[in-house]
Amino acid sequence: MMSAAPSPQTPDVEPVVRTCLVDVLSLEPERVAAMDRSTPLFGALPELDSMAVAGLLTELEDRLDILIDDDEVDGDIFADLGSLIDFAADKAAA
Amino acid sequence: MSAPRLSLESAGPHRLPSLRQGPGDIPALIVVQPLYEEQNRCRRFLVQLGAALAAHGIPTTVPDLPRSGDSPDIGPFDLRVAKDALRRLADAEATPGILAMRGGALLAAPLARGQISIAPVWAGDRLLRDLVRSHAVAEKERTGAAFGMAEAQRTWREGGDLWLSGHPVSAAAAETLSASVSPCGEVLEAPELGLPPLWRQAEPVEAGEAAARAAERVARWLAEARGS
Numbered sequence: 029m030m031s032a033a034p035s036p037q038t039p040d041v042e043p044v045v046r047t048c049l050v051d052v053l054s055l056e057p058e059r060v061a062a063m064d065r066s067t068p069l070f071g072a073l074p075e076l077d078s079m080a081v082a083g084l085l086t087e088l089e090d091r092l093d094i095l096i097d098d099d100e101v102d103g104d105i106f107a108d109l110g111s112l113i114d115f116a117a118d119k120a121a122a
Numbered sequence: 123m124s125a126p127r128l129s130l131e132s133a134g135p136h137r138l139p140s141l142r143q144g145p146g147d148i149p150a151l152i153v154v155q156p157l158y159e160e161q162n163r164c165r166r167f168l169v170q171l172g173a174a175l176a177a178h179g180i181p182t183t184v185p186d187l188p189r190s191g192d193s194p195d196i197g198p199f200d201l202r203v204a205k206d207a208l209r210r211l212a213d214a215e216a217t218p219g220i221l222a223m224r225g226g227a228l229l230a231a232p233l234a235r236g237q238i239s240i241a242p243v244w245a246g247d248r249l250l251r252d253l254v255r256s257h258a259v260a261e262k263e264r265t266g267a268a269f270g271m272a273e274a275q276r277t278w279r280e281g282g283d284l285w286l287s288g289h290p291v292s293a294a295a296a297e298t299l300s301a302s303v304s305p306c307g308e309v310l311e312a313p314e315l316g317l318p319p320l321w322r323q324a325e326p327v328e329a330g331e332a333a334a335r336a337a338e339r340v341a342r343w344l345a346e347a348r349g350s
Contacts, residue, residue: 051318051319051322051323052322054327075325078256079159079256079259079287080324081259082252082256083252083319083323086252086255098270099268101258
């Protein structure tokens with residue numbers, strides 16, 4: 029799922045997603061700030077293993093007050109930063 | 123400030139490897155660690171917190187409850203057994219209170235003692251869901267097969283244990299965990315301490331400043347509880 033254009037909901041959600049990446053993956057804030065929507069995540073960030081994926085989803089649930097069904101989770105969500113932001117924004121808007 | 127001391131505490135039939143810090147001549151605050159994999163991830167922070175509390179003159183003991191950490195009692199972790207050990211230890215220590223972190227807050231429910239909790243897990247079913255989710259993501263990556271709570275429940279109904287994040291979880295343990303809620307008492311949430319979610323991080327990060335802030339809050343809480 030490549031996402032060229034940001035969805036309308038992203039302004040509120042994007043900072044939360046970026047903060048979750050910093051907190052859960054122990055990434056430097058500057059590194060996450062330098063990412064753009066096309067920055068690849070899963071397979072490109074060694075910190076993002078399966079345990080981290082689960083933790084990231086749970087933190088997003090807690091911080092955005094959303095519920096993510098495990099059946100919805102696949103690799104496309106974590107393809108790049110834009111796809112993760114869009115997924116979270118769609119859940120937050122639901 | 124005294125150095126950390128390792129001891130083997132007796133709590134009825136339970137033998138609990140424990141880490142003590144602070145003065146040794148007064149009852150210690152019992153620190154209840156997070157459960158399952160989160161315990162390993164938060165241990166460094168709890169040692170730092172113990173050192174910071176020792177600087178306030180407050181002794182702590184951090185026990186490895188049965189079937190967790192370095193406990194000689196092996197087997198699937200069981201909240202009921204851990205609660206029994208904690209109750210007996212609290213009585214033997216005449217502890218002034220319980221300091222719990224994350225899922226450790228689920229253990230203190232039957233104790234008629236003061237409790238302060240750091241980033242508590244409010245309901246055990248949430249923690250169980252986290253464990254199953256981690257397993258599900260790993261399974262999907264490893265085999266491509268979907269796995270979820272329905273599959274986990276099926277395994278437990280058939281009498282098997284599930285290995286979730288490296289820990290065996292029996293049907294009885296899952297049921298007890300799922301039904302547990304936390305009394306929590308006084309609550310210190312992570313953001314107010316400037317504490318990152320250590321329990322989700324594979325690599326330990328420095329959280330000494332958050333430990334110092336938590337120690338100040340715990341010391342104040344303890345002083346108020348003692349009426350001083």
